[in-house]
Amino acid sequence: MKLATWNVNGINARLPLLLRWLEESMPDVVCLQELKAPDAKFPHEALTDAGYGALWRGQPSWNGVAILARGAQPIEIRRELPGDPSDTEARYLEAAVEGMIVASIYLPNGNPQPGPKFDRKLRWFERMNRHAQSLWDTGLPVVLAGDWNVVPTDDVADIYATRSWHDDALLQPEPRAAWQALLAQGWVDAIRHLHPDEPLYTFWDYLRQRWPRNAGLRIDHLLLSEPLAQVLAGAGVDRDVRGWEHASDHAPVWVTFD
């Protein structure tokens, strides 16, 4: 069983690469973020032809999340993060699939900080953590997967040696504290659990030759509840996908379970 998450940065712009990656990587379950497409423009048929059932929540221009399953149809649990009816952005989708509860998450970026967008990021994170606790308390196998827009530490394992991002919303103490509070609920950060010290970046900005210089950040994360942590077998980043022509600025991140 292989489960992956990928911020595709435009599912229609990225469709040929998505199909190629699905064929080569053969994930059983996939969480996608940044569809940048309204519901009506989700490439449902192409994914059906590729053998994947899909559940999606789009919106014009920005955001958008989806959950795919090879040879199966994810069953929707919810398409909104509880706690704020005024939040209409497509950033959360939760489904039952392959005996698990799987959430596809696109946490607000929060730049510039300080400011209202940063405040909104922190509030969204608090809502996420409240809901995560309720999921944890079920005792069920749960995966929280997505673009969390937080670099957990300044260690070279999480971000290249630089001060360029010092004032960025992705590195601030508040979202990092929220991330630590989430981990304190018991969730296992799959990549870091299996690769404690290895630099495993998931995002390289399009600007300033960040990919050729391997100037990356680790911001796409897979969190596992206890039953899945018990059967965690492998975790990694499909780095080469970032080097493909016309790539997303994020690479797919995956876990395997026994």
Place this chain on the structure above:
DNA sequence: ATGTCGGCAAAATGCCGA
């Protein structure tokens, strides 16, 4: 400030968000 993307309104160039 700058650099690069994708989507979109509007009418091919410019803006927003990242």
